[in-house]
Amino acid sequence: MADQNVPPRRLRDDRGWDGRQHPTPDGYRDHGTSDPYGPSGHQSNPPYPDAPPAPAGPYPQYAPAAPGSAHRGPQWVGPDGLGRPARAATATTGYGLPNLDDDDDPGRRAGRRRALAALGGTAAVVAGGAVLAMTPQVRGLFGGDAPVGDATGTTATDGTPARPGGQQPSTALELPQETAQSDRRSDEVDGRYSGTAGQAVRKQSADLDTVSGATATSTAYRQSLQAALDRAR
Amino acid sequence: MIRPGLRLVEQVMGTAISLDLADDLPPPRLRELAGDVFAWLREVDARFSTYRADSEVCRFDRGEVLLSEASADLRVVLERCAELWGATDGFFDVYVTGRLDPSGYVKGWAAQVASDRLVAAGAPNHCLNAGGDVRVRGHSASGRPWRIGVRHPWDGSSACLVLTGTDLAVATSGVYERGQHVLDPRRGAPATGLRSVTVVGPDLGVADAYATAAVAMGMAGIGWLDRLPGHLHAVITDDARCLHSTRLPLLTG
Known part of the structure; x- marks a missing residue:
C-alpha cells in the first residue's frame, strides 16, 4: 500500500x-x-x-x-x-x-572535436598495442578476466545437430571452452573417462574418489561408477 | 601399500551410502565412527522416510503428530524447508506431490550432520556420499584433496566433470536416473530443459535443495543459479550443453 x-x-x-x-x-x-x-x-x-x-x-x-x-x-x-x-x-x-549541442561558435567546437579525435585515436592505438602485447597471464594480472559475479561460463555443444538431446548416449561432454586449460581438459576427460565400464573403472578408480550424481535406486547403483569405485577398494 | 582409513558402503534410505574415512586412526576407532554415521543415517531414515507409514514424517503428515509434539530434528527440517521454499521462489516445494515429502532436503541434511559430527569426533578427513550427494572434508588417504566426479548424464560409467577441494558439499539433481521425477510445482508437470544440475556450496542439504529447485525451474534455472550467492554450479542441458560457474573448482592438469 x-x-x-x-x-x-x-x-x-x-x-x-x-x-x-x-x-x-x-x-x-x-x-x-x-x-x-x-x-x-x-x-x-x-x-x-x-x-x-x-x-x-x-x-x-x-x-x-x-x-x-x-x-x-x-x-x-x-x-x-x-x-x-x-x-x-x-x-x-x-x-x-545538459544540452550538448552548443550550436553557437562553430569554429571552436570543430577545433575541439578535432583535438578530441586525435587524442582518442592516439589512446586507442596505445591501448590496442598494450592489449596485443599482453599475454593471457599478464592479462590475468590486470584482473580483466576475474568474474564479477558467479557467471556461467560459455557453452560448448556436444554435437547438437547430429544428436538431439537425450536420444542417444553420448560418450563424453565437451567442457566449456573458456580457457586453454579447459580445452586441454576436455581432451583429457574424453580420453580418460570414456570407454567401456571396465576400462572406466580401471582408469578412474585411480583418479576419482567419489561421484556425485542424481540419486540412484539400489538397482541403478550396482551399475554406477560409484559402485565400481566402491568395489575397487 | 595399504592406505590408512576405512571405506564402507551400506544401503540406507533406499540408496547406497559410501563412507570414506581417510584419517590414520586405529581401526577400532574408525569402525566406531563409521558405525555412528550409519546408525544416524538409519535413524533419520526411520523417522523421515515417506515409504514407512510409521515414520514421524508420515504421522505428522496425517495429523497424528502436532508440530509442538514433533522432534527437534523434524522441526528443524520443516523450518529449513520453509526457508528454502522462499529462497527458491517456491520451486523447492516439499508439498509438490500433495503430501509432505522433505526427502529432497533430508538426505543432504543428514549427510551434512554426519560429516559435522565426524569432524567434531576427530576425523576431519572424510568423504561421505549419500546417494550421489557428496560431502568431502580435508584430504583423501593419498594425501591430496578429494576428487569428485560429476556423473555423465548419458553414460553412467563415466564422469563429465571432475571437481576437487578440501571442503565441499556437492549435490547433483538430474532427471536421468529415475525418469522425469522432478515436478515443476507451478505447472504440476515434470520439469524439462535441464538434464543435470550440480550445486557446490557449504551445506549439503541446501545445495541439494537448490539443485532440485533449479531442475524444476528448467532453463530459467541457469540464470537463477548465476545469481545465487555463495554457491557454484554446473548445468548440463537436455541438448547436451554444459554450463558452469567460472570459479568452479575443476580439476585441471
Whole structure:
C-alpha cells in the first residue's frame, strides 16, 4: 500500500522520446525550497540572470502556475497531507539534461572535436598495442578476466545437430571452452573417462574418489561408477 | 601399500551410502565412527522416510503428530524447508506431490550432520556420499584433496566433470536416473530443459535443495543459479550443453 504514496505518472510518460527533455532528470517536478522533499539548495530560479523566459510549451501542465492558483490534476501527497504546489520547471535552462549541442561558435567546437579525435585515436592505438602485447597471464594480472559475479561460463555443444538431446548416449561432454586449460581438459576427460565400464573403472578408480550424481535406486547403483569405485577398494 | 582409513558402503534410505574415512586412526576407532554415521543415517531414515507409514514424517503428515509434539530434528527440517521454499521462489516445494515429502532436503541434511559430527569426533578427513550427494572434508588417504566426479548424464560409467577441494558439499539433481521425477510445482508437470544440475556450496542439504529447485525451474534455472550467492554450479542441458560457474573448482592438469 505504500506504493500509493508516489506521485501519479504524468501524461505522455510512457511514450518514447518526444524531442523535449524532461524538466528534471528524474522526471518529477521540483519542489520548493521549503518543501521537505525538495532539495534544499535547489532553487528554481534560472541560474543565468539573462536567460530568456521559459517558452510556453504545448504542454499546459508544464506551464508556470500562478502563485496561489488552485491547481488541478495530480498533486504530491506526503505524510503531512497535500504538499506545496510543484513549481513549474524552467523548460530549457532548468535542470534537465545538459544540452550538448552548443550550436553557437562553430569554429571552436570543430577545433575541439578535432583535438578530441586525435587524442582518442592516439589512446586507442596505445591501448590496442598494450592489449596485443599482453599475454593471457599478464592479462590475468590486470584482473580483466576475474568474474564479477558467479557467471556461467560459455557453452560448448556436444554435437547438437547430429544428436538431439537425450536420444542417444553420448560418450563424453565437451567442457566449456573458456580457457586453454579447459580445452586441454576436455581432451583429457574424453580420453580418460570414456570407454567401456571396465576400462572406466580401471582408469578412474585411480583418479576419482567419489561421484556425485542424481540419486540412484539400489538397482541403478550396482551399475554406477560409484559402485565400481566402491568395489575397487 | 595399504592406505590408512576405512571405506564402507551400506544401503540406507533406499540408496547406497559410501563412507570414506581417510584419517590414520586405529581401526577400532574408525569402525566406531563409521558405525555412528550409519546408525544416524538409519535413524533419520526411520523417522523421515515417506515409504514407512510409521515414520514421524508420515504421522505428522496425517495429523497424528502436532508440530509442538514433533522432534527437534523434524522441526528443524520443516523450518529449513520453509526457508528454502522462499529462497527458491517456491520451486523447492516439499508439498509438490500433495503430501509432505522433505526427502529432497533430508538426505543432504543428514549427510551434512554426519560429516559435522565426524569432524567434531576427530576425523576431519572424510568423504561421505549419500546417494550421489557428496560431502568431502580435508584430504583423501593419498594425501591430496578429494576428487569428485560429476556423473555423465548419458553414460553412467563415466564422469563429465571432475571437481576437487578440501571442503565441499556437492549435490547433483538430474532427471536421468529415475525418469522425469522432478515436478515443476507451478505447472504440476515434470520439469524439462535441464538434464543435470550440480550445486557446490557449504551445506549439503541446501545445495541439494537448490539443485532440485533449479531442475524444476528448467532453463530459467541457469540464470537463477548465476545469481545465487555463495554457491557454484554446473548445468548440463537436455541438448547436451554444459554450463558452469567460472570459479568452479575443476580439476585441471
